[in-house]
Amino acid sequence: xxxxxxxxxxxxxxxxxxxxxxxxxxxxxxxxxxxxxxxxxxxxxxxxxxxxxxxxxxxxxxxxxxxxxxxxxxxxxxxxxxxxxxxxxxxxxxxxxxxxxxxxxxxxxxxxxxxxxxxxxxxxxxxxxxxxxxxxxxxxxxxxxxxxxxxxxxxxxxxxxxxxxxxxxxxxxxxxxxxxxxxxxxxxxxxxxxxxxxxxxxxxxxxxxxxxxxxxxxxxxxxxxxxxxxxxxxxxxxxxxxxxxxxxxxxxxxxxxxxxxxxxxxxxxxxxxxxxxxxxxxxxxxxxxxxxxxxxxxxxxxxxxxxxxxxxxxxxxxxxxxxxxxxxxxxxxxxxxxxxxxxxxxxxxxxxxxxxxxxxxxx
Amino acid sequence: xxxxxxxxxxxxxxxxxxxxxxxxxxxxxxxxxxxxxxxxxxxxxxxxxxxxxxxxxxxxxxxxxxxxxxxxxxxxxxxxxxxxxxxxxxxxxxxxxxxxxxxxxxxxxxxxxxxxxxxxxxxxxxxxxxxxxxxxxxxxxxxxxxxxxxxxxxxxxxxxxxxxxxxxxxxxxxxxxxxxxxxxxxxxxxxxxxxxxxxxxxxxxxxxxxxxxxxxxxxxxxxxxxxxxxxxxxxxxxxxxxxxxxxxxxxxxxxxxxxxxxxxxxxxxxxxxxxxxxxxxxxxxxxxxxxxxxxxxxxxxxxxxxxxxxxxxxxxxxxxxxxxxxxxxxxxxxxxxxxxxxxxxxxxxxxxxxxxxxxxxxxxxxxxxxxxxxxxxxxxxxxxxxxxxxxxxxxxxxxxxxxxxxxxxxxxxxxxxxxxxxxxxxxxxxxxxxxxxxxxxxxxxxxxxxxxxxxxxxxxxxxxxxxxxxxxxxxxxxxxxxxxxxxxxxxxxxxxxxxxxxxxxxxxxxxxxxxxxxxxxxxxxxxxxxxxxxxxxxxxxxxxxx
Numbered sequence: 001x002x003x004x005x006x007x008x009x010x011x012x013x014x015x016x017x018x019x020x021x022x023x024x025x026x027x028x029x030x031x032x033x034x035x036x037x038x039x040x041x042x043x044x045x046x047x048x049x050x051x052x053x054x055x056x057x058x059x060x061x062x063x064x065x066x067x068x069x070x071x072x073x074x075x076x077x078x079x080x081x082x083x084x085x086x087x088x089x090x091x092x093x094x095x096x097x098x099x100x101x102x103x104x105x106x107x108x109x110x111x112x113x114x115x116x117x118x119x120x121x122x123x124x125x126x127x128x129x130x131x132x133x134x135x136x137x138x139x140x141x142x143x144x145x146x147x148x149x150x151x152x153x154x155x156x157x158x159x160x161x162x163x164x165x166x167x168x169x170x171x172x173x174x175x176x177x178x179x180x181x182x183x184x185x186x187x188x189x190x191x192x193x194x195x196x197x198x199x200x201x202x203x204x205x206x207x208x209x210x211x212x213x214x215x216x217x218x219x220x221x222x223x224x225x226x227x228x229x230x231x232x233x234x235x236x237x238x239x240x241x242x243x244x245x246x247x248x249x250x251x252x253x254x255x256x257x258x259x260x261x262x263x264x265x266x267x268x269x270x271x272x273x274x275x276x277x278x279x280x281x282x283x284x285x286x287x288x289x290x291x292x293x294x295x296x297x298x299x300x301x302x303x304x305x306x307x308x309x310x311x312x313x314x315x316x317x318x319x320x321x322x323x324x325x326x327x328x329x330x331x332x333x334x335x336x337x338x339x340x341x342x343x344x345x346x347x348x349x350x351x352x353x354x355x356x357x358x359x360x361x362x363x
Numbered sequence: 364x365x366x367x368x369x370x371x372x373x374x375x376x377x378x379x380x381x382x383x384x385x386x387x388x389x390x391x392x393x394x395x396x397x398x399x400x401x402x403x404x405x406x407x408x409x410x411x412x413x414x415x416x417x418x419x420x421x422x423x424x425x426x427x428x429x430x431x432x433x434x435x436x437x438x439x440x441x442x443x444x445x446x447x448x449x450x451x452x453x454x455x456x457x458x459x460x461x462x463x464x465x466x467x468x469x470x471x472x473x474x475x476x477x478x479x480x481x482x483x484x485x486x487x488x489x490x491x492x493x494x495x496x497x498x499x500x501x502x503x504x505x506x507x508x509x510x511x512x513x514x515x516x517x518x519x520x521x522x523x524x525x526x527x528x529x530x531x532x533x534x535x536x537x538x539x540x541x542x543x544x545x546x547x548x549x550x551x552x553x554x555x556x557x558x559x560x561x562x563x564x565x566x567x568x569x570x571x572x573x574x575x576x577x578x579x580x581x582x583x584x585x586x587x588x589x590x591x592x593x594x595x596x597x598x599x600x601x602x603x604x605x606x607x608x609x610x611x612x613x614x615x616x617x618x619x620x621x622x623x624x625x626x627x628x629x630x631x632x633x634x635x636x637x638x639x640x641x642x643x644x645x646x647x648x649x650x651x652x653x654x655x656x657x658x659x660x661x662x663x664x665x666x667x668x669x670x671x672x673x674x675x676x677x678x679x680x681x682x683x684x685x686x687x688x689x690x691x692x693x694x695x696x697x698x699x700x701x702x703x704x705x706x707x708x709x710x711x712x713x714x715x716x717x718x719x720x721x722x723x724x725x726x727x728x729x730x731x732x733x734x735x736x737x738x739x740x741x742x743x744x745x746x747x748x749x750x751x752x753x754x755x756x757x758x759x760x761x762x763x764x765x766x767x768x769x770x771x772x773x774x775x776x777x778x779x780x781x782x783x784x785x786x787x788x789x790x791x792x793x794x795x796x797x798x799x800x801x802x803x804x805x806x807x808x809x810x811x812x813x814x815x816x817x818x819x820x821x822x823x824x825x826x827x828x829x830x831x832x833x834x835x836x837x838x839x840x841x842x843x844x845x846x847x848x849x850x851x852x853x854x855x856x857x858x859x860x861x862x863x864x865x866x867x868x869x870x871x872x873x874x875x876x877x878x879x880x881x882x883x884x885x886x887x888x889x890x891x892x893x894x895x896x897x898x899x900x901x902x903x904x905x906x907x908x909x
Contacts, residue, residue, distance in 0.1 A: 349484075
């Protein structure tokens with residue numbers, strides 16, 4: 001009798017668990033303030049609307065490698081993954097992400113403009129659904145730069161005027177471009193120069209002039225911490241990190257909007273999902289990347305919405321109450337002199353230049 | 364032996380020799396013992412050895428090239444990579460067929476990223492070519508369709524190429540709602556008349572029904588089939604006149620006209636996509652990496668390059684890995700040495716204190732051991748940085764000037780300090796357990812026989828503690844050789860290890876082959892050192908306790 005009861009109870013539990021699993025959806029993102037902004041702007045409203053339980057996985061930094069491993073094992077456990085555009089391109093190339101037809105699978109703008117036009121040229125890969133525009137830019141300590149705060153990105157190479165350490169990311173991307181820009185190459189020619197071995201050496205030589213003054217970072221949180229500790233005078237990082245350092249933590253830091261590198265972050269749906277999971281992932285994407293939802297995210301973090309139609313809807317910060325528009329990388333005042341990241345170029349040259357860059361670092 | 368007269372083998376009670384009888388009994392025991400450990404053995408094999416072996420195997424695996432471009436790599440066999448000319452037009456036609464199929468199956472970009480590790484630019488070359496290769500042969504399709512509307516319909520081609528029994532099955536399936544689509548079967552005898560077109564159609568049909576999961580009756584045939592058909596018909600096959608199939612008349616009519624068709628120069632067409640296709644570099648790389656197995660990854664991981672003319676050293680400014688291997692070994696040795704220097708006195712004190720105090724101190728040794736690795740490493744960051752605790756204290760004491768603070772982090776010093784701290788318990792624990800077993804009376808005896816403190820320690824105590832040093836050193840050295848989180852956080856550019864590059868290639872560049880080759884070399888180095896240690900010190904001389 002007792003055994004039967006136990007068995008029944010176990011069966012009931014298993015069935016219940018089975019149902020629960022069917023309503024779960026795993027979304028992978030970067031964690032921290034960024035995941036929090038997605039939860040508030042997308043996940044919570046979506047769960048309220050559909051009853052789907054969203055599980056947040058914070059593995060975006062290793063998403064490409066993990067997706068490849070899952071795909072090889074034939075067991076993809078993720079439903080929607082947040083990646084930067086260059087990773088989306090690689091996932092698409094490797095056949096690990098599903099191709100998306102923007103006009104049929106994404107919501108049109110409120111005025112009926114099809115999604116492909118609303119996102120415009122930000123649809124850099126067939127598999128990529130853009131979400132935000134962010135920039136990698138410089139922050140500097142206002143109390144350590146003297147009476148002439150830097151106005152140009154080339155201040156990083158000017159150790160005379162701005163003595164002290166500066167932090168740069170431990171990879172060639174962005175650094176090589178800045179080095180060439182500050183070595184007198186015109187913005188339009190940067191990638192043409194960087195294509196050649198001489199151009200690559202030229203960029204490395206320029207970086208060599210400050211090699212002893214650089215702290216190399218590999219995690220996005222490093223530069224804000226180094227700035228807060230006064231370890232560095234200036235350093236590159238994502239504009240959202242600097243926003244929270246300046247506005248939320250009130251540190252004596254200011255942002256340099258010059259030659260900041262525009263980049264994109266967005267969603268992909270892994271290839272090889274079952275029809276049911278694929279339909280749910282598409283339904284989520286349709287909801288989470290519509291005009292209003294993208295604008296909502298900007299209430300929580302200072303990244304620009306990827307849709308043109310979302311920009312006018314950007315309001316005030318949810319807790320600080322300050323106007324968010326002037327803090328967006330897409331704001332005209334900030335975007336006076338931006339640098340556009342060339343995805344095709346880096347997809348080709350990444351391995352080669354990275355090998356040279358790492359060899360140069362180790363010298 | 365001396366007084367025994369019995370010279371034959373000793374016998375057991377049942378008459379067999381004692382030796383074999385004993386062996387049998389032992390074998391049974393061994394088998395039983397093996398059965399007992401079998402679950403664990405299988406578990407270890409399946410979850411530990413097999414994945415590692417699989418991962419290491421990737422360091423030589425290279426099927427992707429010949430699997431994705433089977434016809435091209437085969438044709439390339441005759442091409443002389445040293446010659447000044449690019450491959451023959453037939454190779455470009457084979458490339459068209461391979462690329463077309465690979466593009467449909469979405470495999471071409473995967474191969475592009477694989478070959479991009481060897482030659483920069485192949486990735487976008489393949490991506491670009493994939494987009495355009497579909498239109499390349501459309502000239503033939505258009506001409507067939509202009510000739511006769513018959514060629515426009517996929518159903519007509521199905522009727523021509525499909526075996527009659529398959530057609531019947533497909534028609535029956537089409538109107539029902541059964542799950543599995545009947546597998547396409549080629550009309551028998553057709554492959555002798557239309558060899559290329561039959562092959563192309565077969566690939567198309569199998570892909571459409573299988574990977575693509577679409578209904579073949581409603582699919583639109585590939586342009587590839589028409590270019591293959593053109594090739595077959597232009598040869599005016601002998602069996603065509605006698606062919607009896609739906610569409611045979613249209614085929615014969617087409618055969619009479621194909622002589623006037625516009626043709627496609629595939630070499631020019633590929634050149635139009637990108638002039639890299641007519642450069643020898645791309646073809647050399649494809650030829651060099653055609654074999655199913657390659658030593659290219661291993662050459663890359665010792666700063667060499669696999670070229671058509673054999674292995675060559677890389678340029679000075681691209682050499683990295685040998686330097687990193689040497690640095691990893693050197694720094695691991697330094698870390699092991701500093702662990703011995705710091706750990707030995709601590710273990711000595713612990714072993715010679717009364718148990719109550721020793722236990723308390725032991726907890727202090729173990730406490731950091733129980734703290735997260737990341738927390739400890741980050742704590743070192745706060746301690747060591749230029750505006751950090753240590754530098755602040757030194758400046759306050761006046762030992763260091765404010766404008767010349769010590770660089771203790773983001774270099775080798777930082778890695779050595781942080782890793783010595785993290786790995787110290789691995790040295791102290793084996794030392795402690797070995798020292799616990801050395802009777803204090805030995806030292807007293809030495810001293811009573813007139814030895815000085817130093818002689819007593821060096822000649823009597825120290826030799827007995829060597830097994831502990833050996834065990835601790837092996838643990839610390841092998842652990843530190845594979846460390847990567849700590850060097851990544853505090854190592855800057857001069858304090859990173861080879862493992863940091865392995866991690867980069869696994870998670871960032873996706874060059875798993877190279878990562879596997881680096882890992883295999885690292886494993887071989889560790890095993891080699893272990894072997895050398897065994898030869899010099901003797902592995903029996905290692906004790907973890909008792």
